[in-house]
Amino acid sequence: MSKKSLVVYYTHSGNTKKIAELIAEKTGSTLFAIEPEKAYPTAYQAVVEQAKQEIRAGYRPALNSTIDVGDYNMVFVGSPNWWSTIAPPVASFLDEADFAGKTVVPFCTHGGGGMANVARDIAQLCPDSEVLNGFEIYGNGSARARGEVGAWLERIGIKL
Ligand SMILES: Cc1cc2nc3c(=O)[nH]c(=O)nc-3n(C[C@H](O)[C@H](O)[C@H](O)COP(=O)(O)O)c2cc1C
Numbered sequence: 001m002s003k004k005s006l007v008v009y010y011t012h013s014g015n016t017k018k019i020a021e022l023i024a025e026k027t028g029s030t031l032f033a034i035e036p037e038k039a040y041p042t043a044y045q046a047v048v049e050q051a052k053q054e055i056r057a058g059y060r061p062a063l064n065s066t067i068d069v070g071d072y073n074m075v076f077v078g079s080p081n082w083w084s085t086i087a088p089p090v091a092s093f094l095d096e097a098d099f100a101g102k103t104v105v106p107f108c109t110h111g112g113g114g115m116a117n118v119a120r121d122i123a124q125l126c127p128d129s130e131v132l133n134g135f136e137i138y139g140n141g142s143a144r145a146r147g148e149v150g151a152w153l154e155r156i157g158i159k160l
Pocket residue numbers: 010011012013014015016017044047048049051052079080081082083084085109110111112113114138139140
């Protein structure tokens with residue numbers, strides 16, 4: 001059986017999408033964007049406030065569609081750092097999917113707070129998975145992103 005890898009991510013303003021695309025390109029993975037049925041507001045203050053309340057309440061928004069993760073044995077899971085944790089749509093996705101026996105690889109983009117609890121909270125929602133060391137980058141990483149993603153993939157032993 002051949003090994004297949006998947007990159008799933010949520011993005012609000014495009015940064016995490018850029019990193020997801022780089023990982024997919026470098027690893028030959030399938031790419032899947034997690035989308036909530038109801039999009040978050042684009043206004044920064046509005047989304048910050050809504051996210052705060054949802055995260056506090058442990059709210060899991062309904063998603064537009066999903067992908068069968070059964071076909072993949074490695075899954076990269078990406079989120080923006082929202083209030084030091086994953087965005088609620090990523091939590092919805094991880095709740096619904098069965099990651100048992102898979103290798104999970106967290107990544108996040110942030111506004112200065114780094115990984116914070118992102119990798120820990122992904123691992124908590126994938127209790128029966130092996131979770132590798134994650135990747136974090138400020139914003140979209142600009143021109144540094146490609147090299148940093150490549151260096152990280154080498155560090156964690158993923159053949160390119
Ligand atoms: C609702 C919300 C909460 C955020 N909370 C944090 C935070 O706690 N720490 C941090 O470093 N950045 C925080 N940010 C900044 C984002 O993590 C950062 O801009 C990220 O790159 C956005 O990714 P995206 O473009 O894929 O949506 C927050 C942004 C939003 C919209």
